[in-house]
Amino acid sequence: MPGPGRVAAEPERREAGAFLSARCLRSLVTSRERRVDETQIQGQDQDQSRTVVFDRDEYTCQHCGQAGEDTSLRARSVDDVAAAGTGTDHNTPPESGHSSTFATVCVSCAAILDGETAIKPEELEELEGAEGAERFQGTDEPTDADAGATTTSEQLFTLVRETTQKQGETVSDVASFASLTTTLPAKIADAGVANNERKESNESNPTTALAETAQEFVATRRSLLLAIASVDQRLTRLDELEYDAPAATDDTRPGELTPALAAFLETATELQETLRELVSLAEQVTAGLGRCHGCFGGLSESEIPATPTACPTCGRTSAETSKWQQSGADSPTVDFERLFSAINETLQEASATTERLTDRTTALATELVEAQ
Template sequence: MTSRDWQVERRAVVDRDEYACRSCGFEDAGDSRTALEIHPIDTAESGPGTHAHESAFVTVCTDCSTTLRGDHAGIPETPTALFERVRETTQRQGGAISEVASFASLATSLPSALEADEIPAKSVDETNVESADEGQTAAENAASDPLEEYCRTRRDAILALDLADAHLEALEAVDETAFDTDVRTSLQSVVESGHSLQSTLRTVVERAETVPAGLERCAACVGTVTDGSCSTCGLEARATSEWEDPDGTLAFERLFAAINSELQAASGTTKTLTEQTTTLAEALSGEEAS
């Protein structure tokens, strides 16, 4: 992909996201595109010189992009600043839980939607061209099309997880020697539980992505899969053997039960994380008072 092709792809992503950051909602009212960037949400290589479909990217503002790149400038060295960073991290993870749960709910509804003929048997790109109402926003069009809604909620869920990961990495970069033993121990517990929660939520996303794969659709853009790859974005078909019945069909009920189980596990970890954050707050309060 040439630099020019990359800019065309970038414009397609920003246009799709209506010139707004999908994390904080910042809008580029001037349509200058200078305050918005695109963030890759899939593991495949992406960037100038590579080929990637717009479904592999999401629009973010420069501030959120800086966070995602892991710029840990201004690492807190006071109890108050550290707790503020921890609070921001837990808020990010709370948002990630909500986004992942929404994506999982949407994904598990796809089989019944297809069976009820609520979704045209065509690629997402074709569906957009034929059914999108020019008077509607992209979000409104997505809400009226389960395939588009799947793609949108998937992008938002992965972006939320990427941002939560970045905040956890920032906590790990804190100079622990600036704090006493109680604070260091409590902070380590919070970070470990945070990573555990992230791992569980990413498992939910992976399992939710298996649903369209079981319907012979792409896990990323839900285009039709033929000959082992997506006809729309070119992504290789997701393996589904782990969730197949002896006759080769996907055991959706078993898959859905596994997704629900992981979400329940995430809820339990969240409770533990809340308790650990409270303990950390008490330790920081004690250090600040001393």
């Protein structure tokens, strides 16, 4: 698997005629995934809607991996969660939309995604006392007890550590996702050849490999959007906390962010933007292949659309690919070499930002430890 700073070599490209039609591609999905992903949630009973999503995800939180029952799980729209600041009511059940839009999350992760808390209950155990834990809980209205309340260096150290750990895991997962994305053109081409030649299906059949890759791409994208949004909420809570700095200096007054904490938040936020850009580039790859980034369904029964197109299966609008179109081509064709190069450069940017973040995290940790 390539490291965070690089992606796999560009796979060999085949003639466009070898690509599968939208109808053929949909037929590659396994019966279990087809039953779930082709089920339109719109118009269904709310409990039935949740069951469709929970069943596909095997009643397991797609962010932390915790298994649960109906009462301890929630269905979240990954597109709404990813669109921070939209004001979407995330507690609304999936009454409309395609099931591929939603992901299963546990109650604890849902609380983080909804901005109700910055840290999970099991992580709170490391904080000293319930009073300290409450500093990280969101409330609708501030209470008298909240007035003037500050976060100690020990509590802040715990939250920073958990945030950097989650973000580090997300960086690694995004790098793997980028590598997976670069395999899509060759696998679609191989599946098209196999379909055109009517080869007998077996375990090594390219169509089987494509179906598995398509499912992995869709599921990984959902979990990555949850992970990125979770780190966003943790960083927001860090920015809002009243930190009881050890001493005021010329650069900071009591209640203000110290330079070390401000530098950490700035760099961590910059890294978040880079991770979102990598997911966006992956979505542009699928659009260039004529596939939906949300459900991997075909966007058209004929040629690959030249402009953003609504997916006939899930209704999402495909990504814009005009930046990567090859000039002089008879039909819309994406220059995957340039697109993969952009992914590689963005991964290198993420790697460089991660190194700077490590330095700033170390400086902040030193400050917090010395203050304890």
